[in-house]
Amino acid sequence: MSSEFETLPGAVGSPPQHYGNPLGEQKRLAAGEAVVDLSDRAVITLSGPDRLTWLDSLTSQSVKGMRPGDSGETLQLDVNGRLEYAIRLVEDGETAWLLVDADQAEGLVSWLTKMRFMLRVEIADRTADYATIGSLGSAPFDSAGLEAAAPNGVPLVWNDPWADVVAGGHQYANVAEHPGAEWRYTERLIDRSALAAASALPAAGTLALEALRVAAWRPRFATEVDEKSIPHELDWLRSAVHLTKGCYRGQETVAKVHNLGHPPRRLVMLHLDGSDGVLPAAGDSVVVAGLDDPIGVVTTSALHYELGPVALAVIKRSTEHDAKLDVLSDGIRIAAAQEVIVPRDAGAEANVPRLPRLGAVRR
Structure with a gap:
């Protein structure tokens, strides 16, 4: 779905990735002086008196108590706790507005429709009426x-x-100051008829937004998630999971991994050697320095205006925190230093006493 932002001078991509000056746009965006066209993203509405209690029963976050003007984030999981949809949510007192990437909309609407049963909920795709603008x-x-x-x-x-870590959530990142603490990102809906007026505002491309998101360690469904992803691997319990609310599909895995186990993979941020001038692509292999066997993949890469070339990557949990890494990209080996987001010991939060083995002699 095209927008007036694509007609601006220097616009590259749909929606525009940049307008000719990605780093300058990034600085303006970080300073709160620019907006990003996200009008390709989808908008779904839930109306009816049962909308919040119903959504609460289906997804990972406690949303039944949301009041007019509240924002939230919730995840829809499969029976094994793997991520299927990530939903950004705004409640206005009469309607719950679900913001998702465009390629998620059809599947999410179909699944929600199947799960409605006899409840008083109406589901509609309003993407044609409303556009999303980030800032x-x-x-x-x-x-x-x-x-x-x-x-x-x-x-x-x-x-x-x-x-912030939301009520009922949990942060695995073991840092004194989380980079996400300064992440004051918003998405606002405007009538599609107002896109021309919005395009007159100072604009930044999606590359600018992605670079700032990487620096904030902020996962995104479209980039960090694959068919095996569970929320723990991405530190997504921080904002989108309530650990003590009632049952929902996938809750058993969420609780078991958090209390008794460890996620099999973990999210890291990579500081990349930029001497070759190559920025890796999503899907490029991450390896231990000097070796060739993949231990993970790059999910998002970016050129940050202060940090330089950086990336988010999902790697094997067993990888040592101080291991030197390389990224294999288009025949080039790029040195990478990992910044730990999800540590190796994430999970196993329950203090479960060890039972003595049968036949063991107590001393």
């Missing part, structure tokens, strides 16, 4: 007097909960 602050909108859509009287602005 790190409201200044560009305020200066232009461009307001978020508010069909039920509540502005539809999603505030990313990643900046």
